[in-house]
Amino acid sequence: MAEERAHRVYDLSSAGRMLVTRNVGRRVREELAGVLESLPRGGVLYVDTRGVEFMDYSFADETFGVLISRAAGGEFQDRYVVLVERERDLLENVEASLLQRKLALLRVNDVGESPQVVGSLPEHLLNTLQVIQQAHSITNSELAARLDLNHTAGNNRAAKLARLGLIHRRVETAAPSGRQYVYEKIV
Template identity: 55%
Template sequence: MAEDRTYRVFDASEVEGGGRLLFTREAGRAFRGLLEAAIEDLPTGGILFVDTRGVEMMDYSFADEAIGSVVSRAARGDYGPRHVVLLENERDLLENVGMSLWVRQETALRVEEIGGEAHVVGNLEEHLRETLDVIRAAGPITTAELAARLKLNQTACNNRATNLLERGLIKRRKETGGRRFVYEKVV
């Protein structure tokens, strides 16, 4: 695993229990345990990049048990304020991951390289996708600024931003010296 103070890379093809061919729910459970340990080892606000670029095949059972369940738990806040981001190119391997997330009504972010543009994998309604796009494009943004850009009231924008926050797709912090929240992209 490569390491930085704010993120770690979990190379699925290199870790014990991983490899180039990832099959079965049982193997997914073992892999999930390794992922969870890596997430819990992150500092608060850290990001675990799950690198599957070296994997040739991942079946639905493995994807659901390893990736889908971890994304679900992260969205519930089981790991605290830590984020899981897929490090993967646009290819067929994402179908099973995407289907697992769709069935679970969850969403994850995917980048092709660290620092690259983030893409959504899984289930995200159009109005939430629009809100996420504005937050990512604007940089740190308050609810009032978000409401003005989307031409909505602040309550609706707060509800949308809270939904995105709960899915782990954005971060929120208190404005310096203020009482307002500021929303920003994870990656």
């Protein structure tokens, strides 16, 4: 079973209720990156957008597009970003940025609730993500069996989800091969 992850909540409305321009987005992104880096490995940064009234594309792209690109590049080493938002309309520009960059992000209505995906995720990866979320924690062998795939295909899908920051991937020692991958939901 997946363990409870260390987390912090960042109230995005502390930067303003009307979030516009790349300059403001850059400042907020740098704050978010600092909070992410301060979390222990496996930690989750919930970015709470519920107090924000408007977010333009420039702000969304500079803040979330760049931050999630950096996270997908491995810069934050197993630290995750999750959006907290009830009004899906506010996220239109965040989603546009993620789609443009072929990235995805988890979104919840409130901390602790079931996640949804914002951005770009092919159907086969979405199905794989759903299996992992339902299982909470699953080995590569179990994942491949549930998806009716060979081990390599299951691992490739899960590795992609891990690189995107949508799941946690860890290695366990196992006999006889010496190691196995375990995939865990983040939230």
